[in-house]
Amino acid sequence: MSGTYLGMPAFPTAAASSTQDGRLRANLRYATHTIRDKRAKAVAELDDWARLRAAGAAVKDRTLRHLDHYLEQLEEAVTAAGGQVHWAADAAEANAIVARLVRETGEREVVKVKSMATQETGLNRTLAEAGISAYETDLAELIVQLGDDLPSHILVPAIHRNRGEIRDIFREQMGRWGRAAPEGLSDAPGELAEAARLHLREKFLNAKVGISGANFMVAETGTLVVVESEGNGRMCLTLPETLISVVGIEKIVPTWQDLEIFLQLLPRSSTAERMNPYTSMWTGTTDGDGPRTFHLVLLDNGRTDTLADTVGRQALRCIRCSACLNVCPVYERAGGHAYGSAYPGPIGAILTPQLRGTASELDASLPYASSLCGACYEVCPVAIDIPEVLVHLRERVVQGGKVTRRGVKTVLKPAKGHAAERAAMRAAGFAFDHPGVLRAGQRLAGRTRRLHPRRLPGPGHAWSDTRDLPPVPAESFRDWWRRTRGEEQGK
Amino acid sequence: MSSRDVVLARVRRALADVPRGEGPGDVPVPRDYLRTHGSRTAEERVALLAENLAEYRAVVHHCAEDDVHMLVMRLLNEHGTQHVLVPPGLDPWWMAAADPVRIHDRAASTARELDTVDSVVTGCAVAIAETGTIVLDGSPDQGRRRISLIPDHHICVVRVPDQVVDSVPQALERLDPARPLTWISGPSATSDIELDRVEGVHGPRKLEVVLLSE
Ligand code: SF4
Numbered sequence: 001m002s003g004t005y006l007g008m009p010a011f012p013t014a015a016a017s018s019t020q021d022g023r024l025r026a027n028l029r030y031a032t033h034t035i036r037d038k039r040a041k042a043v044a045e046l047d048d049w050a051r052l053r054a055a056g057a058a059v060k061d062r063t064l065r066h067l068d069h070y071l072e073q074l075e076e077a078v079t080a081a082g083g084q085v086h087w088a089a090d091a092a093e094a095n096a097i098v099a100r101l102v103r104e105t106g107e108r109e110v111v112k113v114k115s116m117a118t119q120e121t122g123l124n125r126t127l128a129e130a131g132i133s134a135y136e137t138d139l140a141e142l143i144v145q146l147g148d149d150l151p152s153h154i155l156v157p158a159i160h161r162n163r164g165e166i167r168d169i170f171r172e173q174m175g176r177w178g179r180a181a182p183e184g185l186s187d188a189p190g191e192l193a194e195a196a197r198l199h200l201r202e203k204f205l206n207a208k209v210g211i212s213g214a215n216f217m218v219a220e221t222g223t224l225v226v227v228e229s230e231g232n233g234r235m236c237l238t239l240p241e242t243l244i245s246v247v248g249i250e251k252i253v254p255t256w257q258d259l260e261i262f263l264q265l266l267p268r269s270s271t272a273e274r275m276n277p278y279t280s281m282w283t284g285t286t287d288g289d290g291p292r293t294f295h296l297v298l299l300d301n302g303r304t305d306t307l308a309d310t311v312g313r314q315a316l317r318c319i320r321c322s323a324c325l326n327v328c329p330v331y332e333r334a335g336g337h338a339y340g341s342a343y344p345g346p347i348g349a350i351l352t353p354q355l356r357g358t359a360s361e362l363d364a365s366l367p368y369a370s371s372l373c374g375a376c377y378e379v380c381p382v383a384i385d386i387p388e389v390l391v392h393l394r395e396r397v398v399q400g401g402k403v404t405r406r407g408v409k410t411v412l413k414p415a416k417g418h419a420a421e422r423a424a425m426r427a428a429g430f431a432f433d434h435p436g437v438l439r440a441g442q443r444l445a446g447r448t449r450r451l452h453p454r455r456l457p458g459p460g461h462a463w464s465d466t467r468d469l470p471p472v473p474a475e476s477f478r479d480w481w482r483r484t485r486g487e488e489q490g491k
Numbered sequence: 492m493s494s495r496d497v498v499l500a501r502v503r504r505a506l507a508d509v510p511r512g513e514g515p516g517d518v519p520v521p522r523d524y525l526r527t528h529g530s531r532t533a534e535e536r537v538a539l540l541a542e543n544l545a546e547y548r549a550v551v552h553h554c555a556e557d558d559v560h561m562l563v564m565r566l567l568n569e570h571g572t573q574h575v576l577v578p579p580g581l582d583p584w585w586m587a588a589a590d591p592v593r594i595h596d597r598a599a600s601t602a603r604e605l606d607t608v609d610s611v612v613t614g615c616a617v618a619i620a621e622t623g624t625i626v627l628d629g630s631p632d633q634g635r636r637r638i639s640l641i642p643d644h645h646i647c648v649v650r651v652p653d654q655v656v657d658s659v660p661q662a663l664e665r666l667d668p669a670r671p672l673t674w675i676s677g678p679s680a681t682s683d684i685e686l687d688r689v690e691g692v693h694g695p696r697k698l699e700v701v702l703l704s705e
Binding site: 027030031034036045046047048051052054055058059061062065066067068070071072081086087088089093137138139140144156158162163168184190192193196197200201204218221223229231232234235237238239248249254256257259260261263264267271273274275276277278279280281282283286288289290298300304305307308310404407409445457472 | 493494495497498499500501502503504505506507508509513514515518519520521522523524525528542543547598601602603606619621622623624629635636637640659660663666668669670671672673674675676677679680681682683684685686687691692693694
């Protein structure tokens with residue numbers, strides 16, 4: 001893997017190879033199950049969860065339906081607080097703006113807080129081409145970067161790596177980027193974290209430019225919010241002289257008060273904590289505290305195209321908590337890389353084909369990377385009906401229809417040469433090759449059917465009409481797996 | 492056309508389905524969620540804060556005004572602190588018995604200079620019982636954001652019960668968005684390696700919270 005998603009194979013192909021990787025599967029299974037069990041407990045503590053969730057969805061809908069209003073309000077507030085606002089219609093423009101801003105500081109190195117937006121735009125590569133080294137400072141992102149690898153999970157991007165692999169990466173690679181790993185580094189998580197602490201502190205204490213994303217932007221006040229655990233975020237947001245934040249235009253909440261909803265929904269959905277260890281909030285610049293210069297780059301890159309789709313629009317409510325990944329039976333088997341995008345899992349399956357369009361085979365296959373079991377919808381803290389959007393996008397892939405690409409309305413032709421059906425069938429074949437996926441899907445589908453009273457249009461419809469579902473295996477999936485693929489369940 | 496105009500025009504075209512007369516306020520947001528989860532006496536609130544802080548592996552101390560200087564001295568000595576950062580507006584009484592050399596954070600101090608300091612003592616703006624969170628807002632008794640970040644040991648004094656609220660909504664009401672805010676729930680932590688929790692990757696590895704009764 002070479003740090004890029006370009007040229008990735010379509011989902012079924014990628015999934016077919018990743019499901020053969022026993023260690024990956026065991027790591028993933030352990031991680032997703034651990035997080036989701038903890039999450040259920042954290043959520044159960046709040047007896048108004050359903051109401052918070054409805055309020056969160058409604059605030060985001062209000063924002064999206066009047067996004068132009070809130071963007072202008074935000075720009076005014078950020079500017080009034082001493083920040084500078086830039087607009088980027090696509091990834092290339094965002095990257096060019098950031099590269100120029102860094103160059104203007106005269107610096108050649110930047111420290112970065114984990115950011116989905118800059119992962120999406122491939123910023124690090126542009127910076128490298130401009131002769132600027134970008135250091136990822138989130139521990140997991142550091143592991144990914146040192147390993148010349150790609151993130152595979154929104155919350156824990158190096159979830160596919162185990163401690164031994166991480167030790168090897170640190171031993172071999174840290175010295176090339178800065179302070180080398182200590183002699184005799186073991187694979188104990190405490191020692192590995194300490195090595196990262198020492199390695200990165202060198203970077204933080206020297207850094208003149210920081211680059212971040214943001215979890216929220218408050219239109220009313222111009223406040224940006226970053227939620228994190230390690231403190232690397234605080235380092236990047238407060239020590240450098242210049243801070244550049246690249247943020248998707250959908251990350252707005254209208255008012256200061258609205259944060260009370262999302263600061264309850266996000267930590268519990270994401271890391272299953274009552275509150276994450278650190279949350280930073282800043283409004284423009286503050287004299288004598290933190291960066292002297294603050295740039296906000298507002299990123300479109302397909303978001304307005306997504307907004308134009310009245311069904312698919314709801315994907316823009318997403319607060320990137322990753323809860324949907326951890327309950328998804330397909331993600332658990334396939335791993336994050338198979339989705340070929342910064343956004344893996346169920347949210348990736350609906351967001352990526354909307355942001356990028358469905359022209360490539362990979363993007364056209366993503367709406368099929370699901371068993372439509374509905375578990376993702378149930379856990380989503382902003383109630384995105386992911387199955388509804390999946391079905392909608394399948395219909396679009398197969399039948400074509402009106403879409404907006406780069407701001408221009410066009411009519412999409414039905415996928416040529418049955419490419420879409422092929423994609424669908426391969427995805428279906430994938431599910432049938434992995435009965436656990438299918439059964440988990442069927443079981444949950446049964447349980448949530450009441451919540452999804454809709455037909456399956458497009459290929460799903462025709463498909464279930466004309467095919468017999470395979471018989472449910474006599475033995476349990478886990479038994480079958482053990483018998484046929486051997487012991488490799490991990491912990 | 493500037494990119495600003497391009498993006499805004501795209502947004503407007505994308506929202507052709509939104510009726511012309513509809514304003515942002517016309518999209519209803521139900522706010523029937525709770526302001527607090529349960530009702531508590533001031534004492535119960537402080538107890539819950541202590542419990543939740545401890546669960547996040549912060550070390551919690553209870554103390555009366557008369558004894559706080561002795562407690563702070565003891566905590567600094569136990570940590571082996573030689574240099575302690577002190578924000579300009581910190582109550583001098585809290586430090587009255589402390590031996591370590593006091594370091595004052597000037598705007599011109601570099602992060603590297605601050606990296607040689609062992610401990611920091613700050614006040615706070617508000618603390619949230621339900622989540623076990625303390626919030627700093629850069630007031631004179633709390634100092635710049637970086638001072639509670641670089642040293643490995645943070646002692647934070649919370650005046651109870653005045654500075655303690657039940658919930659996130661109540662905390663936001665008390666805070667001023669124009670100030671830089673840092674919300675802290677336990678020491679820095681990561682679970683990135685096989686989900687094993689490790690404390691103190693980059694921020695202070697030790698957080699001690701003094702609940703100071705007035
Ligand atoms: S779609 Fe919902 S559950 Fe998934 S990451 Fe986004 S907010 Fe979380």
